[in-house]
Amino acid sequence: MIGKNHPSIITHYRGGRFLIACLAGLILLTGCKGGGKPDPEKGWVPPPAAPVLELLGSSVKALNFGWSAAEGATWYRMEEDPAQTGDFITSIERMDAPATGCTVGIATHLMPWSTAQYRLQACNGGGCTPSEAIPVADGMLGSIGYFKASNPGSSDWFGHSTALSGDGATLAVGADNEDGGSPGINGDQGDLVGDAGAVYVFTKSDGVWVQQAYVKASNPEALDLFGVSVALSHDGNTLAVGAWKEGSNSTGINGDQLNNSAYYAGAVYVYTRSGDTWSQQAYIKPSNTMGGANFGVSVALSLNGDILAVGSPNHGSPQSGAAYIFTRSGDTWSEQAFLKSFNPDGGDRFGAAVALDDDGDTLAVSATWEDSAATGIDGDHLNNSLADSGAVYVFSFSGTEWSQQAYIKASNTGSNDWFGMSLTLSGDGNTMVAGSPQEDALRGAAYVFLRQSGTWSEQAYLKTSNISNNAHFGNSVSLAGDGNLLAVGAWGEGGSDRGVGADPYLGYMLEAGAAYLLERHGGLWSHREYVKASNTDPVDRFGFSVSLSDNGDTLAVGSVFESSASTGLGGNQDDNSLSRAGAVYLY
Numbered sequence: 280m281i282g283k284n285h286p287s288i289i290t291h292y293r294g295g296r297f298l299i300a301c302l303a304g305l306i307l308l309t310g311c312k313g314g315g316k317p318d319p320e321k322g323w324v325p326p327p328a329a330p331v332l333e334l335l336g337s338s339v340k341a342l343n344f345g346w347s348a349a350e351g352a353t354w355y356r357m358e359e360d361p362a363q364t365g366d367f368i369t370s371i372e373r374m375d376a377p378a379t380g381c382t383v384g385i386a387t388h389l390m391p392w393s394t395a396q397y398r399l400q401a402c403n404g405g406g407c408t409p410s411e412a413i414p415v416a417d418g419m420l421g422s423i424g425y426f427k428a429s430n431p432g433s434s435d436w437f438g439h440s441t442a443l444s445g446d447g448a449t450l451a452v453g454a455d456n457e458d459g460g461s462p463g464i465n466g467d468q469g470d471l472v473g474d475a476g477a478v479y480v481f482t483k484s485d486g487v488w489v490q491q492a493y494v495k496a497s498n499p500e501a502l503d504l505f506g507v508s509v510a511l512s513h514d515g516n517t518l519a520v521g522a523w524k525e526g527s528n529s530t531g532i533n534g535d536q537l538n539n540s541a542y543y544a545g546a547v548y549v550y551t552r553s554g555d556t557w558s559q560q561a562y563i564k565p566s567n568t569m570g571g572a573n574f575g576v577s578v579a580l581s582l583n584g585d586i587l588a589v590g591s592p593n594h595g596s597p598q599s600g601a602a603y604i605f606t607r608s609g610d611t612w613s614e615q616a617f618l619k620s621f622n623p624d625g626g627d628r629f630g631a632a633v634a635l636d637d638d639g640d641t642l643a644v645s646a647t648w649e650d651s652a653a654t655g656i657d658g659d660h661l662n663n664s665l666a667d668s669g670a671v672y673v674f675s676f677s678g679t680e681w682s683q684q685a686y687i688k689a690s691n692t693g694s695n696d697w698f699g700m701s702l703t704l705s706g707d708g709n710t711m712v713a714g715s716p717q718e719d720a721l722r723g724a725a726y727v728f729l730r731q732s733g734t735w736s737e738q739a740y741l742k743t744s745n746i747s748n749n750a751h752f753g754n755s756v757s758l759a760g761d762g763n764l765l766a767v768g769a770w771g772e773g774g775s776d777r778g779v780g781a782d783p784y785l786g787y788m789l790e791a792g793a794a795y796l797l798e799r800h801g802g803l804w805s806h807r808e809y810v811k812a813s814n815t816d817p818v819d820r821f822g823f824s825v826s827l828s829d830n831g832d833t834l835a836v837g838s839v840f841e842s843s844a845s846t847g848l849g850g851n852q853d854d855n856s857l858s859r860a861g862a863v864y865l866y
Contacts, residue, residue: 327351327401332410337418345380349401356400363394386832387422388866392780419778423813424865430468437861438837441824444515447833450481453506462497464557476505492557498536508577512584518550521575530568532612545574561612577632581639590630600629602644616681622660636708640676645699653688656735669698671713685735701755705762714753723752725767744806745783747772755824759831763799768822781811792821794836814852834866
């Protein structure tokens, strides 16, 4: 006997018939006929009326839906069909009546906007009845987060650097030309010191993004350019910031910040978050501080934030470059390693970019102006006939020592390509991408390298999906943790369309900029999406920086020359009265 309270029974309503499935797998009855009207006293209730679903709008990385209460519904389920195949998947499992609206979180940059559709199931004990499926393309532009500084200024370059936490819920944005002069956290934004630089931290709380902190150096001074580089730990609680023109002559950790006799020596500042409160943990200088070294041009953190890599591309004479590794034990930082390339030459600028894997035991360092004509892995480094072609060096840590694992060049090395201008590593360190923004007469390229059993090889040579002269494709790169999703910035790209899935051939707009998403399946790379700003304008240089969260579900793109005078989140995107203030877009 099957009763209405039998614990092993699930009932559904599909296509005008009841389906009764026994969880124990003993029976499956379809097309049941009750011999008359449904009788609640015998365990049968009619399914609800079909609801009417409406897209009310969108917010940052979210779609907002509403509906009128469906007669007989006790709960609702939201479903999505990204490719219009008719195979719906659940996006929100259960919303109890009398709910009449919901917000569905999305990855804006990964959504197939031209085909995606949603429907709502109204449910009760008798089954579920679906609404008509509705498209959501009208919500695309509104789901792109538009982030501005709380104190935008002309030529602040907000978005020059960006970093996301692993879950994508913390965003750090560098504005290295910002003019605030107040030290520390959340100080007076009206106290001006030209080009001291700042970093802004944003967080998502209960689905809403807010600015959490306005971060300044403990010793802000004119032209320090604090914020030229930023890095976050996976949990977002450790922040490293480079200030490549800071001038103190101190060495080591937490030294004298006031003696500015080492012009453009550079410094790195580390901050930690406890709850919602940020504080400076360390002021970091190398053990061999020298003027003009530009220590802090690039920074990278391990997953837990305990290992810090710093590039100093003008260290040495003349400008051969260096990289440093610092480690944290408890709250105390110390220098672990001072690294040079095995073939240092004047002007190579080793340290222009650095990248660490999750464990912090694989380090990639670029020398964007290295001159060798070699190609591929571990080639002849002695032929310096291709000026500024660029190279990447991979180091590995074992026991107590760092050692060079590979000397990497492009497969089509060319003069002035700037190979390695940008770098990114997968979480396991086995996939590396190097950007070469001046390759192919400034069209640019990105190169993917794969490590197997300690040996590196080039896996792919990547170009834009739309031929764009002077695009500078590869000026910024970022991999998701598994190495299978890649974002590439191209600040000189000239498409005039807006948003995700834009038309790359709509029209020309000088240096509007773009970002490209590429993905890897079975060892093969393909273009997935062409991404533009929500307010594309000439010379905004959208794509100057790109950052992906660890799971790839969140993408941040910096647009350093965007010129709106709006403040905070979601402001007026059409106000171009503040030249090169900068903006960041979140997808």
